[in-house]
Amino acid sequence: MSNLKECKELESIDLSNNMLTELDFSPLIDCMTLRDIRLKNNHLKELDFWPLVNCPSLVNIDLSENRIQGIDLSPVFLRAKVRMDSSVVIQADFILRYIYTHKELVERFHLVRPDGAPWHAIPVIIWINYRKKSDDMSWSKIKQPLQLLIKSIDKEKWYNCQRGLLIGLDMTELSGFDGNPMKLLDTTDSNMTYKEARQAIYDRTLELLGQQFEDNGPTLFLDIEKMKNTRASKLIPHIVELRKRELENTTLQIKGSKVFLKPLWFTHYGLTILKATGKGLTTDLEGLQLLKSSFSELNLNLKTKDVQDVYQSYNGNGSSSMQRYVFNYIQGFYD
Known part of the structure; x- marks a missing residue:
């Protein structure tokens, strides 16, 4: 793959039927034109797609008929449709949990049975919790991929994004922030431990929610009961008042x-x-x-x-992103 680094207009790679046991995508990190990757019928057991996270043109990946048991598709989750064996356990970053509806997930991930027939079912995805991630990696290694993913998420999915991020950080009670999710990370730095970073994000979320309430913003998905006896309790009077007012209006x-x-x-x-x-x-x-x-x-x-x-x-002052999320939510389009 190293020779492909010089192929500035590379659009397709077909390495099917080659008995490959490993593959390094690092040489393609700056390939902006790559659209298709075909790796069907090899002996691959694992793949790291993070070098492709910034490939804007990537639309199709075929991983079927390999020996992959589980794979993290976070780097290509937002861009590519992936064809793979139905036995593969898909993993993805928690920030992506509410980006797609059930129908959209079926359209993006094409599962194939051992006999080659399509498996028409909602793929089972293991959403990677950040606390579990922190057992194996530092906050800096968690933060960088998060920033890359957020940059790739359309503004119309910001509300979905913050829900996934805050729930993945075990802050479900605060997951009603209606704004740019990148702001939730901007007070953390790479030298922090996971615990310190989580604390900084918690405090930043309280600050942003306070500003949201000053602007008469939405109060959906904020759990007052869980806020009691925490630093978030200072927001409760504002939330109660706003909830009465939003109904009156x-x-x-x-x-x-x-x-x-x-x-x-x-x-x-x-x-x-x-x-x-x-x-x-x-x-x-x-x-x-x-x-x-x-x-x-x-x-x-x-x-x-x-x-x-x-x-x-x-x-109300809720964003179009929030409104779209709510409509999908009430129709049961998410897990």
């Missing part, structure tokens, strides 16, 4: 006998009650009465308005 539109629930899903109380009652994006008048009863038990009121034409009625 929400009006459900009624056209005929159909009630449109979309804006309610973007509020904490709405998300909680709608999910518990199995509601979707609309309901009928009877369903509305059941919802009003549920909210009344919490001393909360639902505002409604009869309309001739339904219009975009979300008045």
Whole structure:
């Protein structure tokens, strides 16, 4: 592979049927034009794809009929469709957990049975927890790949990204930050231990959430119960107040006998009650009465308005990334 380093316009590599036992992608680290890698029917047991993390054109990889038992696909997760044996255990960085829906995962990872027939199933992915990673590597070696992945994630997936990052760091209660996930890492440095870095990220997240609340931002997926007796408890009064206010600013539109629930899903109380009652994006008048009863038990009121034409009625400050994530979430498109 070393000779390929000089191939500046390389688009495809086909090394199928060569009985290869190992392969080093390092010479391709600066290859910006590479689109296809075909490694079918070799004796490969492991591969390191990190040298290809910045290859923007990579779209297809065929690893089928090898001896790979498990493989970390984090470096190519965002770019390439991968064909592999159905027995392979896929691993990926936790930051990527909510990037794709179930349907998108099936489209990206083509599993093949031993008889060569396609295996039409959602791939099982082991999401790599950062605490477990820290047992084998320093924070600097964890941080650098994270930064590379975040740079490759489209702005419309930032909310998904922060959810994966903070949950992977065991900070589920704070995983409602609606902004650039790179900001969560900017107070850490390479000399920190994992514990120190996690502490810095925790404090930075509190700071960013505080700014988010000052701007009347969203409060979804923030767990007040878990925040109690922690440094995050200082945010609880702001969250409680904002959650009441976001509901007060929400009006459900009624056209005929159909009630449109979309804006309610973007509020904490709405998300909680709608999910518990199995509601979707609309309901009928009877369903509305059941919802009003549920909210009344919490001393909360639902505002409604009869309309001739339904219009975009979300008045909150949540990003389009957050809104898209919520819609996928309520439809069960993620694990």
